[in-house]
Amino acid sequence: MARIVMKFGGTSVADLDRIRNVAARVKREVDAGNQVAVVVSAMAGATNQLVGWCEALSPLFDAREYDAVVATGEQVTAGLLAIALQSIGIEARSWAGWQIAVDTDGQHGKARINGIEGEVLIERLSRGQVPVVAGFQGIGPDNRITTLGRGGSDTSAVALAAALKADRCDIYTDVDGIYTTDPRIVPKARKLAKITYEEMLELASVGAKVLQTRSVELAMKERVRVQVLSSFSDAPGTMVVDEDEIVEQEIVAGIAYSRDEAKVTVRRVPDKPGIAAAIFVPLAEANINVDMIVQNVSEDGTTDMTFTVGKTDLAKAQATLEAVRGAIGYAEFSTDKDVAKISVVGVGMRSHAGVAGTMFKTLADRGINIQVISTSEIKVSVLIAAEYTELAVRALHGAYDLDAQ
Numbered sequence: 001m002a003r004i005v006m007k008f009g010g011t012s013v014a015d016l017d018r019i020r021n022v023a024a025r026v027k028r029e030v031d032a033g034n035q036v037a038v039v040v041s042a043m044a045g046a047t048n049q050l051v052g053w054c055e056a057l058s059p060l061f062d063a064r065e066y067d068a069v070v071a072t073g074e075q076v077t078a079g080l081l082a083i084a085l086q087s088i089g090i091e092a093r094s095w096a097g098w099q100i101a102v103d104t105d106g107q108h109g110k111a112r113i114n115g116i117e118g119e120v121l122i123e124r125l126s127r128g129q130v131p132v133v134a135g136f137q138g139i140g141p142d143n144r145i146t147t148l149g150r151g152g153s154d155t156s157a158v159a160l161a162a163a164l165k166a167d168r169c170d171i172y173t174d175v176d177g178i179y180t181t182d183p184r185i186v187p188k189a190r191k192l193a194k195i196t197y198e199e200m201l202e203l204a205s206v207g208a209k210v211l212q213t214r215s216v217e218l219a220m221k222e223r224v225r226v227q228v229l230s231s232f233s234d235a236p237g238t239m240v241v242d243e244d245e246i247v248e249q250e251i252v253a254g255i256a257y258s259r260d261e262a263k264v265t266v267r268r269v270p271d272k273p274g275i276a277a278a279i280f281v282p283l284a285e286a287n288i289n290v291d292m293i294v295q296n297v298s299e300d301g302t303t304d305m306t307f308t309v310g311k312t313d314l315a316k317a318q319a320t321l322e323a324v325r326g327a328i329g330y331a332e333f334s335t336d337k338d339v340a341k342i343s344v345v346g347v348g349m350r351s352h353a354g355v356a357g358t359m360f361k362t363l364a365d366r367g368i369n370i371q372v373i374s375t376s377e378i379k380v381s382v383l384i385a386a387e388y389t390e391l392a393v394r395a396l397h398g399a400y401d402l403d404a405q
């Protein structure tokens, strides 16, 4: 007998037939003698619609009310799945984040889980009940509903698996595992039997949406065994494992892209100590994550500063920059949403030179201009015009010999 957390994403619960399909899969695990807790996402498209409603009323909406609105998607599916399970003879009940409780910090819209009380659910599991938990949500120190950022149900599932001391956390989605790149844009992408926590963490953080970044971070820290698999087939999935469990390590594990960032260029900033702080501290105080940063060479005592922020934070970033204009004394700033970040990831980069060179040459051969570059120990990222996203990912996939035979 094992204790399992099963998480189902939006496409897996997109309509009532799919919810019935999920119930049947849960029943299979219960019938096999396992203790099962389920985490669900909102029905596909539901969260986008809820977010759209908030933005339509006010681009600078109150994040606490945003959370009150967008958390409802998961409550619908949790209740529906509990009903579907009961209708096939499985004792089940739904749980909202605050009922368990899933304690988070107070960063509305992108809250982090501080801890989950496992005892109540463990007691239910031992009685054979299946808890169906609404993913993506928790409760903050202000006693209000929080949400965990887009894709956050993965993190709910891993956090729950840690709190319940589950043997496994199975993430069911619309692809049958983790691939060398997004199989929807590169049909030749190869499914990986295993991937290291570190590589998955880096791939997720640069845009591979198959797992939310924070969920991988948490799985790594809490030693949760995570598996990604399809809710529509019985194909074997991908296990996220420690580096020593992988026998033959490739130099490049995978390629990811993100169209979620926007580029901001602040022009003619005085080139003197304290200026970077004068720009980035207010952005941080406004809870805006800055990703790539470049500062150009200084001419005539001024410089241009280019950086990227999440598209969803762009309006807030613009407002913040306007507010500090007097203090900084820059000439103007411009923004560009038509950009994409393409990243190559692999732990093999630590010991092999030339990965960045191959990337730059491959893009140059296709006439793709690189606007910003950033690197880490196991990653190289470039910012390019969004229209070249698919071309760039496919070309790089081939260049690193990742194409399936």
Ligand code: ADP
Binding pocket: 008, 009, 010, 011, 012, 041, 151, 172, 173, 174, 175, 177, 178, 179, 180, 181, 182, 183, 184, 207, 208, 209, 210, 211, 254
């Ligand atoms: P869910 O709604 O189940 O959480 P997501 O849309 O969040 O599903 O994540 C699954 C999607 O992740 C896939 O449909 C695929 O397009 C995308 N994806 C991006 N990179 C990868 C990758 N390397 N391997 C597998 N899927 C990927």
Ligand code: ASP
Binding pocket: 009, 010, 041, 042, 047, 048, 073, 135, 136, 149, 150, 151, 152, 153, 154
């Ligand atoms: N429903 C939320 C979203 O669309 C959370 C999730 O699916 O993981 O972002």
Ligand code: MG
Binding pocket: 009, 151, 154, 209, 210, 211, 212
């Ligand atoms: Mg997801």
